[in-house]
Amino acid sequence: MSNLNLNEDQQDCLQEIINVAMGQASDQLARYLDTFVYLKVPSIEQVSTLSLIETLGSNENSAAVVSQGFFGYEGIRGEALLVYKPKDSHRIADLLGYEPDELSVEEQIIDLSSILTTTFLNVFAKQIDNQMSYSAPRLLAGSQSSVSDHLAQQSFNWDLALKVKITYQVTDYSFNCDMILFIPESAINNIKMVIDRILEEF
């Protein structure tokens, strides 16, 4: 189990790649959305199935969770979860440059999720000489059902995952949400190999 943990160098390296990607993503998003987008320094940690349920499930007041799978070369793959709070979601159409009656709240949330996820992961992938593809984003829980309802129905076939949490803030629209990237156990070694290669090249 513990051998899955990133060592200090690997952790620093990943942190650095993410920081650079965050900077570029924030720049691209600001230009597209025409407003400042702040990405807060992420936390990187290893989590177990149990703590996932605790982290997401306890958050009863999250308005929506959107999942989008990503996959690239060298076995880099995972799932991105975008977690929204109800009070944050009412000006998304405005932020995206749509008229509110052009699309439903669900579609706004899904659209924004996809933009945030793919923009970040595209620049992240470029940092590690990779290229990402994505599955269509899906709304896991909306106003109708809570996240914990969804999670309670799962029997997970993994024990550990690498979790990277990034908070997005758009102050002009008093909006913020969390993007949580999960790299499943089976892909952690792959990302470690990529990190080791980058460390060697230094």
Next chain:
Amino acid sequence: MSPDSICTDITNKLNTGILIIDNQYNIVFWNRYLEIHANKKNGNIVGQSVFQIFPELPEKWFKRKVESVFQLNTQSFCSWEQRHHLFELQHTRPITTNSHFMAQNCTFLPLPKDGNEYACILIEDVTDVCHYQSMLNKTLEDLAQANRIDGLTQIFNRKHWEECLEKEFSRARRYQHGLALIMFDLDHFKLLNDTYGHLGGDLVLIETAKVISSLLRLGDLFGRYGGEEFAIILPNTDKIGALDVAERIRIAISQNVIEFQNSDVKVTASVGVAVINENDNRYEDLISNADLALYDAKDSGRNIVCVAKELVEV
């Protein structure tokens, strides 16, 4: 065989629509699948505006969507769950589904080529998925409904009724609203069962539930509490209002003649009424107050309405 000709071959045999547009929204390419399913009269559509060929597209939304693909150089998605379809296309199950147009999952891909910006839109037919998902949703809704209803009387079952009361109780507490509870029990029901058999007893329960349902307002919540005991939640109702409803219920039941196997069955009910008061901490307190009033009604000779005694501050 060159890889290019293989790709062209596959593109034209793929069961996915492919549409490529430039940054002026003019069509650059469409594959055979899209051509066939769009079924447009005008032969050569290349070079024409996508909005001219597909006037059904929501232009403003579509432009902003494509803009995100160009500007962020990333793919974008559109699912049937949010938009049933973007393009009005024929689909392959016109007979066995009731979908007029093909339900679609669309993927927008950036396609930079020779210094120009293009967007590729992949269109997948998910009419099938959409059809079965809708059926599943309907079934889940029916199941949820069945879970709330008492099979015999078709009113709320005890579990759901108590959940309603719990909600109404906390709402009344929070907003300082009134809340009244009526509980009633059919008199000498065991005797009735012994006389007419269980089928006769069941019919009395069904008919009684029907009569009472017709007396209630839209917001009132009527449930079968157990055996021959029924309960009604009256939101925003004070004692006078609740007593009025209770009396009408008592009279309606006593006047209701139920025909069973050529005999006229008559039944009466004892009714207990309670209204929310400061001493009620939990919704169960309200139930036990109404229940005590119901026992008073039974003790006072039945076919009568009794109201819960108010605690007098000493």
